[in-house]
Amino acid sequence: MSVGIRFDGEALTGREGQTIAGVLLSGGHRTWRDAAGQERGIFCGIGICQDCIVTVNGVEGVRACQRTACDGDVVERETRA
Numbered sequence: 001m002s003v004g005i006r007f008d009g010e011a012l013t014g015r016e017g018q019t020i021a022g023v024l025l026s027g028g029h030r031t032w033r034d035a036a037g038q039e040r041g042i043f044c045g046i047g048i049c050q051d052c053i054v055t056v057n058g059v060e061g062v063r064a065c066q067r068t069a070c071d072g073d074v075v076e077r078e079t080r081a
Contacts, residue, residue: 001015001016002014002015002016003015003016003018003023003069003070003071003073004071004072005020005023005069005070005071005072005073005074005075006073006074006075007023007024007027007029007032007075007076007077008075008076008077010027012024012026012027013027014026014027014069017068018068018069019064019065019066019067019068019069020054020056020062020064020065020067020068020069020073020075021041021042021045021052021064021065022069023069024041024064024075025041025042029041032052032054032064032075032077033051033052033053033054033077033078033079033080034077034078034079034080035051035079035080036080040052040053042064042065044065045065046065046066047063047065047066050063052064052065053078053080054075054076054077054078055075055076055077055078056073056074056075056076057073057074058074060078061078
């Protein structure tokens with residue numbers, strides 16, 4: 001079964017049970033956060049480094065490597081100083 005999410009307005013499809021980071025990576029996105037002018041994406045993949053932080057359905061600070069993608073999720077990149 002597949003799930004559909006939107007990332008900064010772009011429709012992406014992933015597999016059921018896949019993390020948001022997995023869906024973003026399979027959709028060709030390597031970075032999805034700006035931290036002090038530097039692009040960040042997935043680094044550790046286990047939730048420790050917090051480089052993969054995104055906003056999901058209006059909730060800021062979600063670790064994309066830890067959050068399972070749900071059909072209809074709206075994911076936005078975060079910018080932090």
